[in-house]
Amino acid sequence: MNPGSPDRDQISERRGFVLALASAAAFGTNIVSAQIAGQAGLSGPLLVFYRVFLMLVLVGGAALFWRGSLALRRGERQPVLLFGLATALVGIAYLSSVAFVPVSVAAVVFYTFPILIVLAEPVLTPAPFRADRLAVALAAFLGIALVVxxxxxxxxxxxxxxxxxxxxxxxxxxxxxxxxAETPTLPKLFWSHVVILPVAALVLLATGGFLPPQTFLLAPIAVAITYGGYVVGFLFQILALARIAPGPAGLAFCAEPVFAVIIAAVVLTERLGPLQYAGCALVIAAIATNVILEQTRRSTVPA
Structure with missing residues (x-):
């Protein structure tokens, strides 16, 4: 099989989709455990700061162990910098929004991003506009609104x-x-978090929420799950986005709030209402529909 062949590309995209779903599940777990840690008195900015620091330590240790390079080529620096800045803004703006509006409202507004990706994809990438993908994104958004x-x-x-x-x-x-996408995983992880760390530190200082690491003993299991979910989720997200286009990836991440409410129902014994069950079903149906549409497009493209 030749590199870049349709079969090879299709396998890579399938792996990317599975990685995206795994990332969404890890981030969903992270949300529930972070909520438990917050109830113990550990603020969101505090958790963000230390998780970024932890990621830098882990990536640096992995590079030493495997003797991997953390260097970026000249053409890779700007995209990785933009990736780090965007990632920092996601966390900061999302955490800050819940100080003014309910978490449920912030979540619904935030999950308009798959729709934005579908609309912007024809402008920012060679991919054509797809009305069916937009319809799927709107259905997934409606499902998320019902879930939240x-x-x-x-x-x-x-x-x-x-x-x-x-x-x-x-x-x-x-x-x-x-x-x-072509940048190796370790330098991409490392330098994006180098960008995120000072931003997270400034937010933590501005909120006056700095506490020493031993404070995590207030909720050690919740903190461990929060950080494990973040590390796994972020790693899988990077691996997924190196294999699939932004449009399909964004739709796959609509599963994150579904995983979060299901895990909360199991772990925190929170009861789900009929509309939440309907929302979960709608999100799952939208993601499955998108997979079918992508496979159909693949099968009709000439080899």
Whole structure:
């Protein structure tokens, strides 16, 4: 089989889709455990700062162990820098938005990013506009709205603007990741977090929430799951975005809130209502439909 053949590309895309779903599951687990850690008094910015620091230590250790290079070629620096900045803005804007609007509202606004990706893909990439993909993205968004069940009372424009900034940043993150798809994983992980670390530190200092690492003993299991979910989720996200285009990847990540509510129902014994079950089913159906559409397009493209 020749490199770059349709069969090889299709296998790579399937692996990318599976990695994207695995990343969504890990991030969904991360959300639930972070909620438990927050109830123990550990703030979001504090968790973000230390998880970035942890990622840098792990990646640096892996590079030493495997004798891997962390160097970036000249043409790779700008895309990785943009990826790091977009990733930092996602976390900061999303965490900041919930200070002004309910978490459910912030989540619904944030998950407009798959729709933004589908709309921007024909402009920023050679991919043509696909009305069926937009329809699937809208269906997935409706499902997420049902799953999260937004509380529309007492909305603050500042919170809505921050959640929208997080959505725009997430879309930018996916396109930036596609631009540095050929960059090796270790330097991509390392330098993107080098960019994120000072931003996370500034936010932590601004919120006055700095606490020593031993504070994590307040909820050691929740912190361990939070950090494990982040490390696995971010790693799988990078691996996925190196294999599939931003459009299909964004739709796969619509599964994240579904995983989060299901895990919360099991771990925190939270009861789901009929609309939440319907929303979960709609998101799953939308993702499955997108997979079928992608496979159909593949089978009709001449070899």
């Amino acid at each position: 069940g937004p509380d529309l009372h007492g909305l603050d424009p500042r919170g809505l603007a921050l959640a929208m900034l997080a959505s725009l940043s997430a879309a930018a993150q996916f396109f930036a990741a596609a631009r540095c």
